Amino acid sequence: MVLTCEGLLSTYPEAWQAATVHPFLTQCQQGTIRPAQFNTWLVQDYLFVTQFTRFVGRTLAAAPDEHLDILLSGLNALQDELNWFREKAAERSLDLSTPRQMTCQIYCEFMGSLVNAPYAVQATALWAIEYAYNQGWQLPGPMPAPYTEFADRWGNPGFTDYVKLLANQADTVLAIAPPGEQAAAETAFLRVAALEKDFWQMAYNAAV
DSSP, rough: OOOHHHHHHHHOHHHHHHHHHOHHHHHHTTTTHHHHHHHHHHHHHHHHHHHHHHHHHHHHHHSSSGHHHHHHHHHHHHHHHHHHHHHHHHHHTTOTTSOOOOOHHHHHHHHHHGGGOOOHHHHHHHHHHHHHHHHHHHHHOOOOTTSSSHHHHHHHHHHHHHHHHHHHHHHHTTSSSSSHHHHHHHHHHHHHHHHHHHHHHHTTTOOO
8 A cells, every 4th residue: 555645644633633733823823822932932943944944955855856846945935934033033032042942852853863764754754844834823723913924924825735745746756665665754754743742832831
């Protein structure tokens, strides 16, 4: 049986729900999230994205020629995203030189560990990471200010279309991947789901 992105979502609905539905996001939508919680997420997510950018670059290096355009579009978007994070942090007087918390560090180390993984595994992990954010910020519904622009950044239709293209690319290489690579891709998907859940919880646990 060939592994697909949709198949992973169907096989592991509970793991995926835990990755994309969390009180942190619900309370952003309700406007009740505490500033300390949101600010913790913002700083740690910036630190995550700096490493995620490197992960996308490594995935790009392993990709077949026909996948380059979509991956390059993602890298270009990440340049804008990093600058945007810096602007949001400045508005809130947040220090982006803060060390990574352990949860963020573990997630970054996981991405680093995929440097020598087969491209099918990298492509699956990339799709899962992006789709988790797309769904996480989209599922609660419209969010009030000041969280509207955050939800719009990852929940907008253009980003949803980009994630679908990533899924198509992952499916293409999974279809021809040997069983061992498919198993590794499945493991990577589940690891991403668990790390996403932990990341939301890390921010939610922030002190007042």
